[in-house]
Amino acid sequence: MIAAFRARSRTQRALICLVGAGLLALVVLEGLNAPYVAVVAATVVTGALSLLALFAPERWFWQCVSAAAAASCALTLVETQVARRPENTPGMVELCALLLVITRTVRRNRPLKAIGLSAAAACAAVILPLRIDYWDENLYLLITFIAVCAVPFTVILGLALRLRDTTRAREIEDVRQAQRLEYARELHDFVAHHVTAIVAQTKAARFTADAGHAQSPEDLDRMLAQIEQAGAQALGSMRAMVSVLRDPAVPAATRPAGDLGGLRTLTEKFSVAGPPATLTVDPRVSDRPVPPEVATTVYSVVQESLTNARKHAVGATHVEVSVAPHPEVPDRLEVSVTDDGRRSDERGRTHAGGRPHEGTHSHEDGARGDRAAGGGYGLVGLGERVEGIGGRITAGERPGGGWHVHAVLPLDTLTSH
Template sequence: MIAAFRSRSRAQQILICLIGAGLLPLIVLEGRNAPYVAVAAATVVTGALALLALFAPERWFWQCVLVAAAASCALTVVQTQLPQRPENTPGMVELCVLLLVITRTVRRCRPLKAIALSAAVSCAAVLLFLRIEAWDDTLYLLISFVIVCAVPCAVVLGLALRLRDTMRTREIEDVRQSQRLEYARELHDFVAHHVTAIVAQTKAARFTADAGHAQSPEDLDRMLAQIEQAGAQALGSMRAMVSVLRDPGAPAATRPAGDLGGLHTLVEKFAVAGPPATLALDPRVTDRPVPPEVATTVYSVVQESLTNARKHAAGATRVEVRVEPHPDVPDRIEVTVTDDGRRRPDEEGRSVAHGGEDDAASGGRATGGGYGLVGLGERVEGIGGRISAGERPGGGWRVHALLPLDTLTTH
């Protein structure tokens, strides 16, 4: 509890202390109305427990609520058996705090837990009036008021605050998503600027050395310091971008999503629920180091192509995935995904390929009304590659991507 209190902001700590300092004396004054010292002390304790439940941290909240409700009900039951009871107040401060606890419960807890806790606290709030001496029409009127007006108002207030929190969370998430998209477009430019400086300075050092010019220790130290500074700036830019792009609520992946070894699993899972699929992964690709961004892009191309084949390849009997070096340009990878699915007419009666929204690409770039190949095209072009998608001459659909094995040479 103390650690949770210390974790709050200074303004929250001051507010809690002020509210506690203002309500605790009122709880003590109401407790003095009890004819017995023990009952007065118990009244102060139940009021303090209700106040504690109202400001309890999230992880202890439901336990504190149950303890406060149980203690309040137990004191009410005990007082109904006593020959003397308070004449004027059953504990109105405690009642108000319990109603606020209901509001917080509805606002913060999950539906089933909120229903259970609200029912327990509502029962304690309704029974609270049984502590007073006079059992007359006024007592029943107060109980009816709590049941009909006070408790429903507390629930409605909690629902309204819950709705506001939900809308605010969605609004914040929309803003974060737009920021992620913006940073995703700028990430390449930011990092490429610093990495290009590193490459340029390294090439200058190598050129000077190849020319036979001896460099002084001061010049060499200055050049290495510039390279170190550019590398630190690139690392800082990547960390800043990743901290924004990463979803804090999602668990971190234990392996890169674009690991080429994962293509076998991806194709096998596709073949279980879709048409038979084969993978031809050239050893010349797997035996050499592949940059992470290239491996991730290869995986994304295959994944998106298989997804489109499952959605649109009507009557396909086979899907073939090939990942191999380009025969004429060894430093580039060819990724080809083909199927023999039939063409189908669209809603306007014209004949289109099963690619549907992700229609054929032109000019070496996937374009069309859909976002799958469009976004994939932007990703491929971001590392200096090209992608195209369209109908095969013999029928079916073909996605072809040409990616560089060394991304540094493409920027």
């Protein structure tokens, strides 16, 4: 949540703080209508909890909604028993927040969870007007309006937003699929055509040389010119594709060669929606240049490991990411990602599908496990990438519980092959 807040612009952060301060001020002003200090404090607390539930991150959402609904209902029931109650407002900011919580619940959560949380928030919102001092016909009309009109409206609004999100996601996926097909056709029709011509002409030259036929300088020059022309056409086709993919008005995100700074952003983003992740980069690594292909591979190892931890590490409370020189081989780099979670059923099937029981395995075993689980081919591609620069990767269960991914990469790729 903090990382997401920091990622916004200064204007957005200032606006968020201003709106939050204004809502809290309204909650306090409404609370001051209560005749007792204890009730004033309780009203401020329940109002703040309702606002917190409305803006809480997804991983804490159901806890915040449950706490807000329970506290609101408890305060309402207590106020119905006291001799004096607020004369002006029962807490309209809290009421609006609870109704909007219903909309967010229906929009973002699975049906069973949405029904339970929505029912709790709706119950708190319907009985909230009973905190007012005068119970007359207008009060009962307000309660009826909330129960019959406001709550169903927020539910319908949540369903409409949920449908819009689903439709938009499908449209985006359709557009991406169409783009992938178009790029595949471009590669096949133009780039592959020119590369094939280069290969064919090169084979012809080698065949002529192997046959022992001496070629005149004119023939060699003509053949090399044809190869040069095909290569230039292939480059032109690639530039055309790049110009379509890249918006010249938006500068491309660049990273200096050997920069591992992206790992910090990666772990911070992971911590927003997953268990807290800590990153430790040894100063001996951060102070020296790292080849670009090694830096990219380190990023891929950490990214894939964090993705698997989010998917499969049930009950994980912490993930540790470490990048340091190998203690025994100084020209090697160690990348370690460890979590303390239990394995989900999917990961359990993976273990049964081909991973050895010793706790660690090479990426080939992991690849078989991934396929046996019916999941993606993340470890397969990752293992190929790591081996492509002369490294190795292992992954498996730790003796004390949890999962450990360990990669050893060369710091100098020129001497590793």
